[in-house]
Amino acid sequence: MVDRSGTPLVEMRDISVAFGGVKAVDHVTVDLYPGEVVGLLGHNGAGKSTLIKVLSGAYQGTGEIRIDGRPVQITNPRDARANNIETIYQTLALADNLDATSNLFLGRELVTPFGLVDDAAMEAECRKIMGQLNPNFQKFHDPVSALSGGQRQSVAIARAVYFNARILIMDEPTAALGPHETQMVAELIQKLKAQGIGIFLIDHDVHSVMDLCDRASVMKNGQLVGTVNIPDVTDDDLLSMIILGKMPGAAPAA
Amino acid sequence: MTDTTTQQVTRQPSRNLFQKLEIDMRLLGMIGAFVLLCIGFDIVTEGRFLTPRNIFNLTIQTVSVAIMACGMVFVIVTRHIDLSVGALLATCSAVMAMTQTQILPYVLDFGLNHPATWIITIVVGLVAGTIIGAFQGALIGYLTIPAFIVTLGGFLVxxxxxxxxxxxxxxxxxxxxxxxxxxxxxTLGETWSWALGLILTVAALWVLWTSRQARARHGFAVKPLWAQGVLSAIFAAAILGFVAILNAYEIPSRRLERMFEDRGEILPEGLTIGYGVPFSVLILIVVAIVLTIVARRTRFGRYIFATGGNPDAAELSGINTRWLTVKVFALMGFLCALSAVVASARLANHSNDIGTLDELRVIAAAVIGGTALSGGIGTIYGAVLGALIMQALQSGMAMVGVDAPFQNIVVGAVLVLAVLIDILYRKRLGA
Structure with missing residues (x-):
């Protein structure tokens, strides 16, 4: 079981994001402890991705973000990276014209003493990490546009885990994957969890959330329906939270 | 997986000669087209096209457009466009013309042809070009006005x-x-041109060798030694051959006589002196080498290509794409100013129509050179070669005596055709 007695790794308090007049995220509070996987569930447009993009620096919201109990300002993706927050985006966010190595190190290139990028050293590192994640991966010199969905996904995952992430955000990491690769991601999540990394997992699939997560926060229409411990609920409870916006049990939360 | 390994084994022997040499097929196609063009014109003009004199002229006529085309590669790779380069060249040229003919000699009392005039003038011009470019880049990057509009406005302004x-x-x-x-x-003169040729040859071979060493050090596959040797030989022959041709263009004896008379000497009987590599070409070589290094081996270059490939991914990877846009356009402005130096110096005057239609030539050169308007793809050497092909076409047709309207019709058609071939080529490659 996850130890939730200490300070949470991440607290997002009272976060709101508005696009024009539309409140995409409406006063939502979630938290995440070390070594924990928190699932974020909800319909399309429920605000899961928007909420999480506030944490990864892609969007600006109101409210407070605390890392290790200490308030932080995250105004762009660079700030998020500086706080060891790594994100695997649903769109993967890969530069299609560059090869796997360049994508892995994008924004954080290794350089030689002359300040030039050290391609050979980066490729060696890339081969190392890909060897762990996806031993079949061989296309180190092709642009990532030439890779399969699963291969592209492993590049995106490698990028998130290579740089000693403490907080990992996975936005539908298995959406493009076959069963074999999905299993690989599940194993990876277990491994990262064991290392004490906190993971926010956005997923549509209630079953995979039941399998992988310790807790689940459900959103509907930009608002938080509630957060539940996975061992305490059934698939149907989660589904009714998603569809009806009702907390399971006697006391439904607003 | 087993099927992937067998695939690789069967694919290995079918790799052809060019793949073994690791030469870009696209580059090869362009060089082939250029060579065919030159030989074709040479036959039609009965050997007047491929003379040292004409090659020399072709080279110096290409420089101004080629320098700007190098910058345009970066602009187009980041999914922008710059329609103002010809106009910006004119402004820089005007600023420099006024600086060297009015302000320095008369206002600051330097007198005519003061030894510091040229360098001060160039610095003023480069600063002006860079500032104007950065300003346009800020409008595009930070105020998010489309580059097409900003530079269309800039074109008039x-x-x-x-x-x-x-x-x-x-x-x-x-x-x-x-x-x-x-x-x-x-020009550098014969001796210094050979020295330059040797330096460039050694540098090229050194780069080929060290990149091979770096790959070997990390245990990656390297091309066979004979392929490395062939490639090195081609590089050396190309560089030294180019120098030899420029050296073979001899200063006309009349002019040489005058040069000796100016120094109070008499031209020795039978002495001939070649021109060698012009300074303007030296500038282009330096620009092309530096920008190639920037494109391939610096973070700035990596970010330019990443932004062109996927602007959102670049932003999410922590790249400051707005500031990057400012830097790219500032560089473009700097190169416009450098082109203005070469263009106005070649004409010995600043004329009001200098650089007219250059924006189109520059964009065409970059596009013929393989820069994709959809962003993310392009090379510096391609742009230089593109500029060279355009100029060869233009001056070749002029030599043959093609009517002026037809010259432009052909150049326009070639531009469209080049892009069509490029699209078909990329489709076949599946890239």
């Missing part, structure tokens, strides 16, 4: 700023030292 600065007059003659950067008035 800078063309007429140049007009206003000079009152529409042709300003000249320009400073004597400044004019040496135009081409025929300033």
């Amino acid at each position: 800078w063309r007429n700023v140049a007009w206003y600065l000079t009152g529409g007059q042709t300003i000249g003659p320009l400073d004597e030292n400044f004019r040496k950067l135009g081409g025929i008035n300033g």
